[in-house]
Amino acid sequence: MLRGLNTAASGMFSLERKQEALTNNLANAQTPGFKKDDPILRAFPNHLLERIRDFNQNGTTGTGQVSGQYPPNNEIASGVYTQERIANFSQGTFVQTSGALDLAIEDSSIPYQTINGRLVKPAGFFAVQMADGTVGYTRNGKFDLDSNGNLVTPEGYRVLGTNHQPIRITDSIAKEDLQIDTQGNILAYANDPARTRNIGQIGMVVVQNPHNLIRRGENLYGSDNAIPFVTDPGSTNPGMLLHQGFIEQSNVDAGQTMADMMVTIRGYEANQKVINAYDQSLQQLYSVGKVNG
Incomplete structure (x- = not known):
């Protein structure tokens, strides 16, 4: 009982x-x-x-069962x-916002990888600088500019560029004057060739096995091992794209x-x-x- x-x-x-x-x-x-x-x-x-069978003095139970052994009955x-x-890293739905600093990662074209004999879908992330100076990873691309011109997440974490340094928009460039292409390159005044400037490039990573990531809270993930940016030497972009003016919704139904x-x-x-x-x-x-x- x-x-x-x-x-x-x-x-x-x-x-x-x-x-x-x-x-x-x-x-x-x-x-x-x-x-x-x-x-x-x-x-x-x-x-x-x-x-449980009573011990038999002659050493057998009469059914071929040796004394002291307990024949199986059932399992329970x-x-x-x-x-x-287990985090589900499936692609969320895109919603158009037309915000200049709203970015959505599309990684559905990244091919599956075989890890320890199992198929695993890699996932792409933005790289941000956490409060302790380490690198965190997020899919929330609803960015903004702080008072110092740093590109930041809604929680205030600074977005890193491909040079592993925070991205800073200087010279009072308005958000509406920024254009970000599918590879994360940030251009100022892209429609005016005489004033066009390259501000930097959004730092992104592709995690081969995203289930190894650790939730850090505030929609951020961490990793015990450093993850190379897609622009680092020896690294390639296997098919991840950025879409400006869109945000990726939660994949929760x-x-x-x-x-x-x-x-x-x-x-x-x-x-x-x-x-x-x-x-x-x-x-x-x-x-x-x-x-x-």
């Missing part, structure tokens, strides 16, 4: 963690470039149930747990996520009812034992 209590309790714990992941996904359904987490539930290893699962959250949350709640309630049933049975057993005692 206690095994059933533990199994139901493990179901409640795992569904609670799944609900947390779904809630976080839904809360970021309108966050540009957000990538949802898919919680993975796995069962604990099954236990082999065995019949002992519960479930949420093993991990709000309708499906709400449906998954309802199913999760129903599962949680079912496990709760199982525990209540076990609790009532234990109370009855206790009452019977107390009367007979």
Whole structure:
């Protein structure tokens, strides 16, 4: 009976963690470039149930079973747990904003890679300078200029150029006078050949296995190993493009996520009812034992 209590309790714990992941996904359904987490539930290893046989003095059980051995009876699962959250890096929908500093990464043309015998889809990211000086990676391309002319994310992190330095727009150049091509080159006054200037180039990376990235919060990812920019020596762009005047929406399907949350709640309630049933049975057993005692 206690095994059933533990199994139901493990179901409640795992569904609670799944609900947390779904809630976080839904809360970021309108966050540009957000990538949802898919919680993975796995069962604990099954236990082999065995019949207990009395020890036979002559060394056998009469059925060919040696004394002291317990013939198998059946298997039972002992519960479930949420093993991990796996980020889903599928391409989000593009929305046109016409903002001069709104950028969206298109990486659907990057070919799959075989890593450890499994096909993995690489993903492209913008490179930004985090508060501790390390490099972070984001898909949120809704950029702006701070008071010093630095190109920054909505959270204030400075966007890095291909020279690994923050991009700064000087000489009071208006945002509307900037043009950014598909390779991330920033041109000022592109329509006036006499005044055209190259400001720099957006720093971008292609992560071969994005599942190795670590969430840092604020829609940023980090890596334990340095990731080369696509313009670094020896690196190539396998097919990633930038689109000015667009932002990439979150890849969260709000309708499906709400449906998954309802199913999760129903599962949680079912496990709760199982525990209540076990609790009532234990109370009855206790009452019977107390009367007979």
